[in-house]
Amino acid sequence: MRVKGESKLFDYFNVIFLGIVTFIVLYPFLYTISVSLSSPEAVYKGDVTLFPVKFNLMAYEKVLSSNRIWRAYLNSVIYTTVGILIRLSLLLLTSYPLSLSRFPGRKIFTFIITFTMLFSGGLVPYFLVVKTLGLLNTIWAIVVPGALSAWNILVTRTFFQTSIHPSLIESAQIDGANDLQILFRIVLPLSTPIIAVMTLFIAVGIWNDYFTPLIFLTDDTKFPLTIILRDIVIMASGIEFTGTAIGAISIPTQSIQAATLVVSIIPILALYPFVQRYFVKGIMIGAIKG
């Protein structure tokens, strides 16, 4: 809030300080981009600090000619698309009944769902269930086991409760519509904000998921981008000692690792303006109503 006559000194400091913080957050990206665009000798000699030195695209030629990365990209796209369809349908179908006070057992069902936020059986029994169901090493292990989160259900339910006027549903009932018709014809068309937000939560969740494919997938051709990234940018640097070879890339240098990072950041950056707006909206819904 701006008040006339108050000292501007704090404002100047604040603006400069936040500028520095922003630069620090940005710096790892700038540095990595510069490394990826510099000649390997310049990188090796430690000449790259902020801007590219001896501009060079060799690292990108190598990275982009690697089949392994393209296949991983494709896998990530498939997992994310299928995952959105399954998880979003489940989320909407589960949240809607919980938003209606006439739904018998609403309280106990809400408790059953909320309790999973406080207690879990742990990683091993969870793994055993997925294994027993025969899901290991299939796409279903990636999209189904984490399909619903209690938090998302509570937020979506609250959205239905506060944004859809009960009289709309009641008058549809009087006109003879059943609950499926009401959900699909009346409630969902009025719920595009929450659908957009949840779609993005789900999409980012699957796209960035590292742990699920790590424990449930063993077949190299099924790995999503996160696992391939680990192999290239972590293991090749000698930090992890186990793992698989790098495929098409023969000499992993820091330039190639940097180029791989940039190539995997670019699509997120491209979608970011769109995603960010809805995410902020989603947090607002969760923070104010949740």
Added chain:
Amino acid sequence: MKSRWMKNFWNNRYLFLMFLPGLLYFIIFHYIPMFGVIIAFKDYSPWLGVLRSPWVGLKNFYEFFSGPYAWRLIRNTLLLNIYWLIFGFPIPIAFALLLNEVNNELYKKVVQTVTYFPFFLSMPIVAGLVVQLLSPSTGIVNILLTRVFKREPIYFLTRPEYFRTIYILANIWRSMGYSAIIYLASLTSIDPTLYEAAVIDGANRWQRTRFITIPGLIPTITILLILSTGHILSVGIDLILLLYNPMTYETADVIGTFVYRRGIVGLGGTAPDLSLGTAVGLFQSTVGLVTVIIVNNIARRISETSLW
């Protein structure tokens, strides 16, 4: 009575139909694993299955707590959480308060947009950037060390004494902008007339922050703190799995990574010890549940905000 229940059920049959897949999901992927914790008290054998494996009482717990790693794992997990509460938790609050004081909307927007971005990156990307910055021969941190400070390069990721700092810094870098947005969102619910009244009463900027803005944030802070106490014995292990190695286990190995290595992967090519992994996981979840209940009860007594 019975017929009324049946009628009620029949009238809402489509609602039950919609809810059924979600209910099955929670039963299969949450409640069956909760039931599956009984293998913590058994000597689980894949051939006999969960139900027919022999009971061994508390043997798995005894094995874990009398083993060489229990104390180290508990200490490392607690310390990462404590350091996070000390550094990772307040920094976004301070950041949000400073952002809230910026009058230029465009500048505010730019700062927010840039700092929010890292939250959308996967952990392997975050870890990859850490590796880039810390590389012993070519990373920028070691370039500064050797060129500017004339020191020997440091192999940060192989030195246990640096692991906690790296982990906390990387997480702050990733989530600061995101957390700040949560706080800024709850600031929007503060009644603006409070500020106007305060200005008329002659309150300066710091006083307005101290007596209006910060109290306005307290409910959100309380809820987030209570929730985080439920995770006192668990930390996000994705980044740890990516950045740790046997040389840094001394500070980097936590309960979650131990459960993963022993319960899912298995030691050095041997079969994983599912019963031990389950026992350690059960210990972890139980402590989490008990702490969150206790803290929530305390919060309910001393403040008006609590989870339930």
